[in-house]
Amino acid sequence: MEEMMQPGWEHLVDSVRSGNTSFEKVFGQDFFSYLHENPERSAGFNQAMSRATESTAAVLPEAFDFARFATIADVGGGDGTLLAAVLREYPSANGILHDTEDGLAQAPETLRRHGLVDRCTLAPGDFFASVPEGADVYLIKSILHDWSDQQCVEILAHCRQVLPADGRVLIIEPVLPEVVDPRSVGLYLGDLNMLVNWGGRERTRQEFDEVCRQAGLEILSVVPLGGPGFCLIEAKAIALGVA
Structure with a gap:
């Protein structure tokens, strides 16, 4: 992972000034295109994401009541670590694991x-x-911070299009304080890392409200979930005709 992530940080100043990712400057292509062309690096990235998800997977099944949902989809769910934890806790539910072919490579084994x-x-x-x-219900963990606001709206809008009236979208992401908190330095370093290597960003509650609203979703609650600032953001569809 460091071999992929660290070179971009050498151009941090350029990224901050321009708003562009440094990864593309170093490697000549975006992060996920690079993974697609380097299967060993892709497998290593998938493994790292699986490990990073384990702490969330340990607490999510008790943090949200999935009992009334028959089918749970994990959008960008990688090897299935998070979805597997939910399905084990709720044996009456079925799952749908959605990702690219590269992202799903280790899912059958999980x-x-x-x-x-x-x-x-x-x-x-x-x-x-x-x-x-x-x-x-549609889970989206550690996906939106990879992308720009407009790209997040696209992803969420696709969830909104297929979401039943009583369904839910559950976003699991770090949530930045509205006012900079020196105790949250790790979150701001993560924000810079999103810029440097992916072109994304971490967001405040207000910023999540806005991308959800543009996608036709309304945030119902934001609950701390443990880990490095992670929160569980519960959203539902805005009724048609309601601004």
Whole structure:
């Protein structure tokens, strides 16, 4: 991971001044295109994301009541670490795991290891084009901070298009304080890392409100989830005709 992430930081000043990612300047292509052309690096990245998700996977099933949902989709869910934790805790639910082919590469083994092959469907695809239909709740963890506001609106709008009236979108991301807090220095370093390597950003509650609103969603609650500033953001569809 450091071999991919560190070179961009050498051009931090350029990124801050221009708003452009340094990763593309160093490697000549965006982060995910680079992973696609380097399978070993892609596998290492997937493994790192799986490990980073373990702490959230340990607390999410108790932090939100999934009991009334029959089908749970994880958008950009990688190897399925998070979705597997929810499905194990809620045995009556089925799952849909959505990511690129590269992102899903290790998912069959995760599902097999947890005995979930028969309860979880793999749905390869591009969340900028669409997300799978048929779920009652859509999980999106550590995805939106990779992208610009407009790209986040696109992803969330695709969730909104297939969301049932009583469904939910659950966003799991760090949430920045509205006023800079020196005790949250790690969150701001993460914000810079998103800029340097992905072109994304961390967001405040108000900024999440805005991208959700533009996508036709309304935030109901924001609950601290543990880990480096992670929160569980629960959103529902705004009724048609309601501004």
